[in-house]
Amino acid sequence: MDKDKLYQKCVSYLKMLCEEIPERSVGSRGNRRATRFFENELSSLGWQTEMTELEVMDWESGGATLRVADQSFKVLASPYSLGCSVQAPLISVSSLGELERQEITGKILLLHGELAKEQLMPKNFVFYNPEEHQQVIALLEQKQPAAIISATGRNAALAGGVYPFPLIEDGDFDIPSVYTTEEEGRNLLSCIGKSAFLESRSTRIPAKAYNIIARKRKDRRQRIVVTAHIDAKKGTPGAIDNATGVAILLLLAELLAEYNGDRIVEIVAFNGEDYYAVPGQMDYIRKNQEHFENIMLNINIDGAGYKEGKTAFSFFDIPQAMKATCDDLLAKFDGITEGIQWPQGDHSIFVQHGCPAMAVSSQWFLEHMDSQEITHTAKDNLEIVDCRKVVEIAEALNWFIRMSNTPD
Numbered sequence: 261m262d263k264d265k266l267y268q269k270c271v272s273y274l275k276m277l278c279e280e281i282p283e284r285s286v287g288s289r290g291n292r293r294a295t296r297f298f299e300n301e302l303s304s305l306g307w308q309t310e311m312t313e314l315e316v317m318d319w320e321s322g323g324a325t326l327r328v329a330d331q332s333f334k335v336l337a338s339p340y341s342l343g344c345s346v347q348a349p350l351i352s353v354s355s356l357g358e359l360e361r362q363e364i365t366g367k368i369l370l371l372h373g374e375l376a377k378e379q380l381m382p383k384n385f386v387f388y389n390p391e392e393h394q395q396v397i398a399l400l401e402q403k404q405p406a407a408i409i410s411a412t413g414r415n416a417a418l419a420g421g422v423y424p425f426p427l428i429e430d431g432d433f434d435i436p437s438v439y440t441t442e443e444e445g446r447n448l449l450s451c452i453g454k455s456a457f458l459e460s461r462s463t464r465i466p467a468k469a470y471n472i473i474a475r476k477r478k479d480r481r482q483r484i485v486v487t488a489h490i491d492a493k494k495g496t497p498g499a500i501d502n503a504t505g506v507a508i509l510l511l512l513a514e515l516l517a518e519y520n521g522d523r524i525v526e527i528v529a530f531n532g533e534d535y536y537a538v539p540g541q542m543d544y545i546r547k548n549q550e551h552f553e554n555i556m557l558n559i560n561i562d563g564a565g566y567k568e569g570k571t572a573f574s575f576f577d578i579p580q581a582m583k584a585t586c587d588d589l590l591a592k593f594d595g596i597t598e599g600i601q602w603p604q605g606d607h608s609i610f611v612q613h614g615c616p617a618m619a620v621s622s623q624w625f626l627e628h629m630d631s632q633e634i635t636h637t638a639k640d641n642l643e644i645v646d647c648r649k650v651v652e653i654a655e656a657l658n659w660f661i662r663m664s665n666t667p668d
């Protein structure tokens with residue numbers, strides 16, 4: 261297929277994913293529309309598809325109100341939190357030691373400073389969960405404050421461009437919580453000990469979501485697994501994160517429509533990378549527990565196609581026999597360069613299970629990971645995408661998969 265046609269297809273896929281479908285957060289209607297669209301496209305290209313149903317939780321904010329004496333403070337409901345309506349004394353804690361010592365049961369607890377410097381990993385997030393986060397969560401659950409207010413700063417590396425960021429974003433954590441800026445947190449510190457009223461109209465909505473897995477054949481022999489997460493953070497169009505990844509899977513599916521090689525190619529739209537419980541990834545791991553040794557390579561696309569800079573291919577534990585093909589790829593495609601080792605993506609699931617992996621992203625994002633203010637905000641829209649880069653990645657992966665198909 262010629263470049264022009266691929267380019268046109270790319271534009272229409274991205275419009276569908278980022279504009280016609282208003283949001284793709286896990287559990288939303290848009291998310292189900294996106295997975296249905298993806299499944300339809302792949303099956304019409306002759307791929308055998310499988311939709312795995314996932315029980316998930318959607319969420320609606322509904323807004324939140326905080327008052328101390330006759331003063332109002334601006335707070336936002338933490339995503340996936342339960343709602344509340346409580347009147348209780350306000351107390352504050354800024355370190356793990358204070359959290360251990362203070363009597364907080366039944367009170368409205370302000371978390372700030374050191375303790376609120378980075379988002380706490382969700383309880384059931386198994387891939388990365390620092391000891392200190394687990395201790396904070398365990399102490400909170402044990403001591404049961406009536407509700408939590410967190411005052412957070414900026415943390416691009418972990419929260420993207422979001423400010424303030426929710427310290428807690430976890431549908432498995434049942435103490436109601438809201439969050440606010442550092443400045444508002446400082447204002448609140450002058451009210452410690454007073455009686456506060458907090459109402460959050462946040463609600464959890466049980467919902468369904470789907471992983472889509474497409475294969476050329478059904479058996480489980482040696483396969484190349486190409487993945488991209490199809491969900492987006494709530495309230496963002498998720499163009500670079502990760503509609504471009506999904507568009508690349510769709511273009512690749514078309515380029516490989518007549519593929520008849522001896523490796524099985526599996527194309528997976530994961531549902532949950534930007535969601536507290538990573539349900540699609542957990543389901544995939546469960547189902548493949550005994551089969552990771554058959555995965556000769558994972559190629560994961562996340563954050564690709566940014567208008568500035570080159571595409572970065574990062575290589576993880578690539579076997580000797582595949583190295584030359586990787587080098588040839590870098591030499592053959594002008595817009596692609598080798599990227600650094602970075603862990604925050606679904607390729608890590610495969611690396612942790614002993615599989616070689618390739619992570620495809622944008623060099624600019626890898627270089628500005630600690631300072632960029634785009635990820636998980638409204639700025640992540642189609643204006644920052646270069647479709648020529650998206651097409652080049654699809655062509656490079658098509659070339660690579662066909663090249664790797666020679667017997668060892």
Ligand SMILES: [Zn+2]
Pocket residue numbers: 489501502533534562563
């Ligand atoms: Zn992502």
